[in-house]
Amino acid sequence: MVTLQDYEGQTPAWCPGCGNFSIRKAFQQAMVELGMEPHQFTIVSGIGQSGKFPHYVRCNTFNGLHGRSLPVATGLKLANHEMPVFVFCGDGDCYGEGGNHLLNAMRRNINVKLFVHDNQIYGLTKGQASPTSLEGTVSNTQPFGALSQSLNPMILAVAMDCSFVARGFAGDIDHLKELMKQAITHRGFSIVDIFQPCVTFNRVNTFDWYRKRCYKIEPEYDPEDRIAAFQRALELGERIPLGVIYKHHRPVFEDKLPVIRERPLVRQAPFPGIDGALEEFY
Amino acid sequence: MDYTVKLGGEAGQGVDTIGTILSKVFTRAGYFLFSHQDFESRIRGGHNFFQIRISDHPISASRSLVDILVALDRQSVTAHAQELSPAGMVVYDATTLKEKVDRPEFLDVPFTEIAVTHGGSKIMSNTVATGAVLGMLGMNLEIAYEVIRETLKKKDEQVIKANLDAVRAGYEFAKKECLRCSFALASFNTRKMLLSGNDAIGLGAVLSGCKFYAAYPMTPSTGIFSFVAGKAASHGIVVEQAEDEIAAINLAIGASFGGVRAMTGSSGGGFALMVEGLSLAGMTETPLVIALAQRPGPATGLPTRTEQGELLFALHAGHGEFPRVIFAPGTAEQAVYLTNKAFDLAEKYQIPAFVLTDQYLADSTWTYETIDLGKIKNTDYRLRGDAFRGLASYKRHAFTENGISPLGVPGDAAHLVVTDSDEHDEDGHIIEDAETRRRMVEKRLLRKLPLIRREIEPPSLYGSTKPDVLLVGWGSTYGVMREAVDLLSAKNVAMLHFSEIFPFPETHTFDYLGLLRNTRLTVCIEHNAMGKFASLVRAETGYEFDRQILRYDGRPFTVETLLGEIDGHLAGL
Numbered sequence: 032m033v034t035l036q037d038y039e040g041q042t043p044a045w046c047p048g049c050g051n052f053s054i055r056k057a058f059q060q061a062m063v064e065l066g067m068e069p070h071q072f073t074i075v076s077g078i079g080q081s082g083k084f085p086h087y088v089r090c091n092t093f094n095g096l097h098g099r100s101l102p103v104a105t106g107l108k109l110a111n112h113e114m115p116v117f118v119f120c121g122d123g124d125c126y127g128e129g130g131n132h133l134l135n136a137m138r139r140n141i142n143v144k145l146f147v148h149d150n151q152i153y154g155l156t157k158g159q160a161s162p163t164s165l166e167g168t169v170s171n172t173q174p175f176g177a178l179s180q181s182l183n184p185m186i187l188a189v190a191m192d193c194s195f196v197a198r199g200f201a202g203d204i205d206h207l208k209e210l211m212k213q214a215i216t217h218r219g220f221s222i223v224d225i226f227q228p229c230v231t232f233n234r235v236n237t238f239d240w241y242r243k244r245c246y247k248i249e250p251e252y253d254p255e256d257r258i259a260a261f262q263r264a265l266e267l268g269e270r271i272p273l274g275v276i277y278k279h280h281r282p283v284f285e286d287k288l289p290v291i292r293e294r295p296l297v298r299q300a301p302f303p304g305i306d307g308a309l310e311e312f313y
Numbered sequence: 314m315d316y317t318v319k320l321g322g323e324a325g326q327g328v329d330t331i332g333t334i335l336s337k338v339f340t341r342a343g344y345f346l347f348s349h350q351d352f353e354s355r356i357r358g359g360h361n362f363f364q365i366r367i368s369d370h371p372i373s374a375s376r377s378l379v380d381i382l383v384a385l386d387r388q389s390v391t392a393h394a395q396e397l398s399p400a401g402m403v404v405y406d407a408t409t410l411k412e413k414v415d416r417p418e419f420l421d422v423p424f425t426e427i428a429v430t431h432g433g434s435k436i437m438s439n440t441v442a443t444g445a446v447l448g449m450l451g452m453n454l455e456i457a458y459e460v461i462r463e464t465l466k467k468k469d470e471q472v473i474k475a476n477l478d479a480v481r482a483g484y485e486f487a488k489k490e491c492l493r494c495s496f497a498l499a500s501f502n503t504r505k506m507l508l509s510g511n512d513a514i515g516l517g518a519v520l521s522g523c524k525f526y527a528a529y530p531m532t533p534s535t536g537i538f539s540f541v542a543g544k545a546a547s548h549g550i551v552v553e554q555a556e557d558e559i560a561a562i563n564l565a566i567g568a569s570f571g572g573v574r575a576m577t578g579s580s581g582g583g584f585a586l587m588v589e590g591l592s593l594a595g596m597t598e599t600p601l602v603i604a605l606a607q608r609p610g611p612a613t614g615l616p617t618r619t620e621q622g623e624l625l626f627a628l629h630a631g632h633g634e635f636p637r638v639i640f641a642p643g644t645a646e647q648a649v650y651l652t653n654k655a656f657d658l659a660e661k662y663q664i665p666a667f668v669l670t671d672q673y674l675a676d677s678t679w680t681y682e683t684i685d686l687g688k689i690k691n692t693d694y695r696l697r698g699d700a701f702r703g704l705a706s707y708k709r710h711a712f713t714e715n716g717i718s719p720l721g722v723p724g725d726a727a728h729l730v731v732t733d734s735d736e737h738d739e740d741g742h743i744i745e746d747a748e749t750r751r752r753m754v755e756k757r758l759l760r761k762l763p764l765i766r767r768e769i770e771p772p773s774l775y776g777s778t779k780p781d782v783l784l785v786g787w788g789s790t791y792g793v794m795r796e797a798v799d800l801l802s803a804k805n806v807a808m809l810h811f812s813e814i815f816p817f818p819e820t821h822t823f824d825y826l827g828l829l830r831n832t833r834l835t836v837c838i839e840h841n842a843m844g845k846f847a848s849l850v851r852a853e854t855g856y857e858f859d860r861q862i863l864r865y866d867g868r869p870f871t872v873e874t875l876l877g878e879i880d881g882h883l884a885g886l
Contacts, residue, residue: 041743069729070727073723075567086743091731092741095566099590102564102567105567106525106568107571110569111722297722301693302521302522303520303548305520305689309683309686312506313505
């Protein structure tokens with residue numbers, strides 16, 4: 032039986048009070064409740080405070096480059112599609128540096144789960160604006176405030192017909208845990224954008240700021256209604272929905288590849304025979 | 314015998330189709346063949362050519378003189394008629410070129426009219442031209458019939474018959490009308506295989522158990538991608554066209570981390586985007602093979618032409634210090650073996666390995682009676698299944714005497730496989746302390762380097778073992794340098810060719826440095842403007858070549874153009 036102790040990783044080097052601790056707790060509980068063992072899946076992460084996540088939860092880990100977690104996760108999933116692959120990254124990591132990969136992960140619908148630690152700021156580099164920072168956010172590199180409109184990842188995901196689109200909040204661990212479990216058990220590319228207050232560099236989007244605005248999507252809501260999903264995803268002002276905004280089952284990328292239908296690539300014979308290999312050249 | 318057939322025309326006119334069919338016919342008839350292509354970066358118009366040289370003895374380069382010039386457009390005549398050999402012929406369709414040339418070396422074959430009369434459509438005019446060349450050479454048509462049938466096997470019998478009629482009509486017309494044709498073909502019966510540089514790399518990859526290939530299309534590397542993609546179904550390979558080259562290399566790294574042999578390929582501009590990922594492979598000790606097919610830069614440069622400008626780029630690419638190997642095959646055969654060796658060393662030492670080519674090598678074809686696939690070496694160095702499960706403990710980046718840590722497949726055992734782009738400890742977790750950092754650099758880099766270096770073969774020497782003149786080159790110039798040496802045998806010339814470039818080869822099995830130092834005149838020949846290889850040799854050994862021949866117009870040397878360059882340097886001897 033897997034227990035929470037199995038998920039005690041390295042001691043986190045995050046700031047005291049950081050929202051990442053709650054994300055870690057939610058994930059550890061979700062794993063225990065799903066009965067998954069640390070060696071049965073892999074977390075791919077990028078760079079930023081979120082990138083350190085897999086070290087702190089004990090599991091197979093590929094902590095790669097800033098912005099490049101999704102292609103690594105996709106390659107890994109294609110090598111061994113029977114193994115669950117999760118990506119933990121930040122808003123700068125995934126929405127900034129890795130934006131093109133996000134679009135294409137949603138297009139492919141690779142069965143990888145993406146959890147975005149969205150603190151609306153660059154923490155590791157000490158407080159610059161991120162793609163999700165509010166317009167006007169002043170920082171040491173944005174002297175006149177962030178001039179670009181902030182990115183709404185949820186509306187982007189719904190527009191891309193992403194298979195599973197949800198938002199969680201580090202201030203509500205139980206709710207986040209349930210969202211994680213749903214994302215993990217959903218078959219298809221899943222994004223969970225997680226509001227995660229940065230207690231050191233973001234003085235605007237605090238726990239209180241989120242608590243004032245966030246509400247849980249009511250149980251009657253039908254996440255398979257895409258028009259309704261667009262409306263919910265657009266709510267990013269005084270009221271912000273938490274929960275599953277959109278879900279839609281469509282064929283996953285791995286299922287469309289005949290060469291891995293029988294077994295994963297990694298379980299296939301490593302080397303081909305050489306007999307007749309030259310025949311086509313005569 | 315030694316004949317050159319040159320096919321010239323606009324993009325989209327069928328130069329490639331005629332060239333491909335003729336190449337197949339010649340090799341199946343048993344001739345040795347070498348072909349290279351010169352094309353513009355456009356889909357229609359412009360001027361392209363496909364040059365095929367056939368011989369009764371092994372050849373490995375193009376000649377300047379042309380024996381049969383197939384002119385599908387006027388520019389073929391203006392650009393190439395002066396390349397004709399004394400007995401050479403131009404074959405053309407006066408109606409298409411809107412000009413009748415009244416000279417004995419010009420043979421007007423109404424390709425289009427014959428195509429309509431005998432094949433029923435002007436689409437067949439390329440087939441007529443193919444037939445005309447075979448008629449001028451006086452070859453037997455049976456092999457051409459066979460090749461056309463195979464090429465069109467998915468078409469209706471009617472289409473096949475029309476093409477067979479068209480090829481025969483072109484053949485008969487040319488045979489009857491070309492009174493001046495005096496080509497004498499030796500007769501052969503051992504069929505040869507025909508292999509291009511790009512196909513050779515693809516073949517080497519497939520035979521090495523490459524299970525994953527991700528790339529973004531870029532000339533001249535795309536042929537490798539399409540070759541491997543063609544084997545996806547039969548060999549169980551996942552190929553993915555990535556959104557960009559950054560994704561391509563990270564996809565390949567992810568697949569390799571997952572436990573399969575993975576590869577990516579590109580040309581300079583695309584590889585420039587991969588550089589960060591290259592460093593990631595170095596840090597995480599993830600095996601990776603990269604095919605880098607060079608073309609002239611900077612930036613977009615000459616997209617469809619050739620250059621050897623990226624040797625030092627491949628060598629220095631990637632931030633930080635990590636080991637790598639660089640191979641630069643000189644022939645299609647070497648490309649098969651060296652791609653295999655790249656996979657082997659990449660996995661054995663958990664490093665990135667390059668197969669560095671250029672457009673000339675990528676798109677040229679060579680003939681062989683066969684290739685010895687017994688030389689393919691496949692060892693699975695990964696720790697999988699029961700062997701992994703049976704371990705009492707496991708550390709992905711364990712400190713070992715030879716620097717090689719066990720490469721476990723994640724998910725195969727209860728042991729966790731952890732790696733990081735940050736500096737890490739033996740377990741793969743992030744560290745900051747100086748001692749672990751120092752030990753990890755020693756493990757990852759310094760301990761492996763001498764072992765990797767020991768795997769590298771010295772350069773090959775061709776020609777006199779005590780030469781007065783030594784021509785030195787690397788990669789794709791192998792063939793043309795070799796033929797130059799043959800033609801200069803009276804002058805005691807030899808070639809020293811490097812195809813395993815980095816780590817720079819040691820000298821204890823072959824003291825090539827001693828040879829260089831004791832040779833009266835050494836000439837380093839490269840397709841770039843700054844002598845990239847010469848500067849590598851200087852950096853690695855302190856040796857400085859006496860002379861350099863550098864070509865950087867995007868075109869490959871023919872035997873004659875190279876001889877012309879060499880002549881200038883021999884004058885004072």
